[in-house]
Every structure is written in C-alpha cells, then in structure tokens.
Amino acid sequence: MAEYLAFHYLEPSQLLPPGAPLAGSIDNFPSACAHLLLRHAPKRASRALDLGCAVGRSSFEIARRIPEVIGIDYSKSFIRAAKKVQKKGRLRFNLLEEGTNTRPSFATFPTTTPRKRTTFLSGDALHLPSGLGSFDAVLAANLIDRLPEPKKFLKQILPSLVKPGGIVLLTSPYTWSSEFTPRSRWFKDSFSTIRMALRPSFRLLHRQNLPFLLREHRRKFQFTFSDATIWQRF
Numbered sequence: 001m002a003e004y005l006a007f008h009y010l011e012p013s014q015l016l017p018p019g020a021p022l023a024g025s026i027d028n029f030p031s032a033c034a035h036l037l038l039r040h041a042p043k044r045a046s047r048a049l050d051l052g053c054a055v056g057r058s059s060f061e062i063a064r065r066i067p068e069v070i071g072i073d074y075s076k077s078f079i080r081a082a083k084k085v086q087k088k089g090r091l092r093f094n095l096l097e098e099g100t101n102t103r104p105s106f107a108t109f110p111t112t113t114p115r116k117r118t119t120f121l122s123g124d125a126l127h128l129p130s131g132l133g134s135f136d137a138v139l140a141a142n143l144i145d146r147l148p149e150p151k152k153f154l155k156q157i158l159p160s161l162v163k164p165g166g167i168v169l170l171t172s173p174y175t176w177s178s179e180f181t182p183r184s185r186w187f188k189d190s191f192s193t194i195r196m197a198l199r200p201s202f203r204l205l206h207r208q209n210l211p212f213l214l215r216e217h218r219r220k221f222q223f224t225f226s227d228a229t230i231w232q233r234f
C-alpha cells in the first residue's frame with residue numbers, strides 16, 4: 001500500500017536520494033498517464049473511466065478536465081485509500097526507509113473540484129457492473145498483464161466501454177507472470193497482439209514509451225518502461 005501511495009502521490013524527485021541523476025527526468029507516472037489521455041481525448045469529453053485505478057491519482061488528474069470520472073480497482077484496500085484521499089485531501093502513510101525503519105509521509109491531492117467529480121468503486125475489469133455505460137476516455141494503466149484473460153478484455157470489454165470517437169490509453173511493460181495470467185494466455189509479441197485484437201473496433205492514434213520508477217525502499221527502485229498506446233473507437 002505505502003509503495004503505491006508513494007508512487008501515486010509523491011514526485012520521483014522526492015523519492016530518489018538527493019543528487020541522483022534521474023531526478024529531473026522522470027515524471028510521476030499516474031499523472032503522466034492522465035495528461036497523455038487528456039491530450040488525445042475528445043474536446044467535449046464528459047465521462048472517463050480509470051480501470052485498475054489503484055489509489056486514485058490518475059482519476060483525480062483526469063477529473064481536472066472531465067466532469068465525471070469513475071475509478072475501478074479490484075483491490076478493496078486501494079479503493080478505501082483512494083476514498084480517504086478524496087474525502088480529506090490527504091492520507092498519512094509510512095514510507096519504508098530500510099529494514100523496519102519508516103518515515104511518516106502524506107498522500108495529498110488538495111484540489112477539491114476533481115475530488116468531487118470522481119467516484120471510486122471496487123470491481124473486476126473482466127466483470128464490470130451492469131449499467132456502467134460508455135465513456136469518452138478510458139485509461140487502463142499497467143493493467144493488461146495483471147488480468148487472467150487479457151484478450152477477453154481487449155476484444156469483448158473495451159469495445160463496449162468506449163463511445164464512437166472516444167479513446168482508450170493502454171500502458172503496460174508486458175511483465176507477464178503466472179501469478180496473474182495463465183501462461184497459455186501470455187502475449188508473445190504484446191503490441192502486435194493488442195493491435196490485432198483491437199483492429200475490428202479501434203485505430204491506433206499514438207504510441208510512446210512511458211518510464212516509471214517504483215520505490216521499494218530509499219535505496220532500491222524498479223525502473224521500467226511502459227508501452228503507451230492510444231486507440232480511437234470507430
């Protein structure tokens with residue numbers, strides 16, 4: 001939990017040791033995803049969905065421009081944390097330094113309007129609540145390689161969620177693992193598989209790398225590049 005709160009609500013420059021060379025060059029990942037989505041979303045977008053929203057930062061960022069944002073995550077504890085930030089504007093957590101040493105830290109999102117425009121629900125991206133409706137913009141950040149049925153998500157779920165002319169931003173480092181996805185359902189060349197699966201309903205608008213730093217403790221980080229692709233519904 002603390003790892004995700006730090007990942008969402010602290011800047012990489014606050015997390016890296018002082019003077020670390022990467023500090024100025026990596027953005028906060030959930031915020032970068034939201035801004036990339038907003039750059040390509042329809043001008044008059046009114047509804048957005050953040051699937052696998054974790055502790056909520058990208059949902060709040062999207063709600064700076066889009067008046068209704070729904071954030072859904074499988075983890076009830078992540079959703080509880082997102083709701084706490086939504087209610088109070090901040091949530092205290094303990095950031096791991098080393099061993100059992102922690103330091104108190106705060107997840108904050110002080111701007112009230114985006115917080116009011118966001119609804120958080122716990123749920124499964126493969127079995128979404130009926131009546132959710134369709135969206136102008138959908139974000140699925142680092143989600144597909146966590147799903148037991150990634151192809152079902154691409155071929156059956158996404159087309160029904162996105163309005164014609166609307167967009168979806170997928171990001172993933174394609175870290176396939178049998179902890180989440182049976183080996184028989186891993187994609188071999190993930191980008192090509194996604195393109196084939198989406199081809200009947202979506203066209204590719206944009207593709208880029210999105211780097212991120214996930215902090216384990218004060219001297220240990222995972223440095224990863226997500227493949228970010230934006231698709232427009234016909």
Ligand SMILES: C[S@@+](CC[C@H](N)C(=O)[O-])C[C@H]1O[C@@H](n2cnc3c(N)ncnc32)[C@H](O)[C@@H]1O
Nearest residue numbers: 052053054073074075123124125126141142146
């Ligand atoms: C790697 S994290 C990415 C979180 C967030 N989007 C980000 O970029 O920081 C994957 C998230 O997807 C959630 N998740 C996994 N399986 C899911 C499912 N079937 N439906 C909804 N959320 C799911 C996890 O609880 C976790 O919060």
